[in-house]
Amino acid sequence: AGLSISVVKNALYKVIRAVDSKAIGREIVVQGGTFLNDAVLRAFEQEIGHDVIRPTIAGLMGAYGAALYAHEKAQAAGKAMELSTLLSKEALEEFTHSVKAITCRGCSNSCKLTVNTFSGGRKFISGNRCEKPVTGVKSTEAQYNMFEEKRKLLARYTYKDTGKPVIGIPMGLNMYELLPFWYKFFTTLGYDVKTSPASNRQLYLKGQHTIPSDTACFPAKLMHGHVEALLDEGVDAVFYPCMTYNFDENLGDNHYNCPVVAYYPEVISSNIQKLKDTVFIGDYVGLHRRHDFPGKMYEILRRHFPNGTFTKKDVKKASDAAYAEYDLYMRAVRAIGDKFLALAEEQHKPVIVLAGRPYHVDPEINHGIDGLICDCGAVVVTEDAVACKEKKFPTKVLNQWTYHSRLYAAAKYVVDRADKRVNLIQLVSFGCGVDAITTDEVRGILHDGGKIYTQLKIDEITNLGAVRIRLRSLFAALDLQ
Structure with a gap:
């Protein structure tokens, strides 16, 4: 019961960030596999004070939504008559899948790779910090990475x-x-x-x-x-x-x-x-x-x-x-930032201000996220390279820590730029209690300026699958804008 209630309260007040249980309305449909758990469903109803609707397909609604979205996109692109690449019923019955963990020796990163092998010899590799394990060669395209x-x-x-x-x-x-x-x-x-x-x-x-x-x-x-x-x-x-x-x-x-x-x-x-x-x-x-x-x-x-x-x-x-x-040293950092911003404008590349703390440049801490962003075609600039371009401004929180002041100033810089290609991603380490404050403030500054807020939480776990999805989602959203 305690676990079910904690899941519900975490979702309501930390993820959705509802002011109180009544703020989310009365006519509510729940989705997701978690709500197939009757205890979680009932804890949710008790927390908000009334019953909700749980469809029989609650655990599959995300998949249905993805399929509908793909169908709409295909129609818009005039590809509605193309044959789907989904496996047939017969192929699914013969489907096989195996997983193997290996260490890549292709470069100094020594990434811990997860190799998924499917029927017919098809493979999917995850855990890589560069494209070499996937393509066999490291990209030769110039990358502008301030972390490096x-x-x-x-x-x-x-x-x-x-x-x-x-x-x-x-x-x-x-x-x-x-x-x-x-x-x-x-x-x-x-x-x-x-x-x-x-x-x-x-x-x-x-x-x-x-x-x-x-x-x-x-x-x-x-x-x-x-x-x-x-x-x-x-x-x-x-x-x-x-x-x-x-x-x-x-x-x-x-x-x-x-x-x-x-x-x-x-x-x-x-x-x-x-x-x-x-x-x-x-x-x-x-x-x-x-x-x-x-x-x-x-x-x-x-x-x-x-x-x-x-x-x-x-x-x-x-x-x-x-x-x-x-x-x-600080002048050199800011000079590199100015150089990269100029190159991004000249080459029409998107810019990501990867905002965190000085220690987030440590590859063991950031797990190569800076490289993943560069692989998406963006220029990576750090918060301390752009924060100096802003003057002190009012914030909704007590702005008393140097590193955090840089975060807010970097967000303000991104908002003040007319260029839609300049955006910010905030790195947050698990266990950082103060970031409960900084994330809200950075999000508020960006949202008030019409920018998308993206947060990546990192710790000693090196599974980058979720990070890749988040980055691809961000760049897709920016393309739609």
């Missing part, structure tokens, strides 16, 4: 073994944006910097035993593996500071980091026992206070490295170099 360009920018900050003490930085969460800052800071100060390896399933499993709660978002849980990997590589110190505030980009009412990004170092330090055997710098720092930062960092580093040879003047010099490097 940002990964290339970050790849420049590599480990150089000069014999100096090594600072290990876990590559996750806010470090996907702040790596240029911290890399420049520590190398200028006389340290070598080593980042953790690229995320993959094995790295996630390496740290899984130290995750205290499975309710956290996948990007946060992935940090455990990154820290464990750095410890295995024998770095002299792991640097992962708490940061209540982010840089103030003047787009919101404040400029906080979300609670997970801000304070996850506390979770890491409390649950990874091996950290007690090395230097862990998880102190609270504030990059937004540039004047105070050098003095604060000098105190932190002196506490962790009492025998260090650096002076306050050295830390100030390293700080100035770090702020300059971060500024160069």
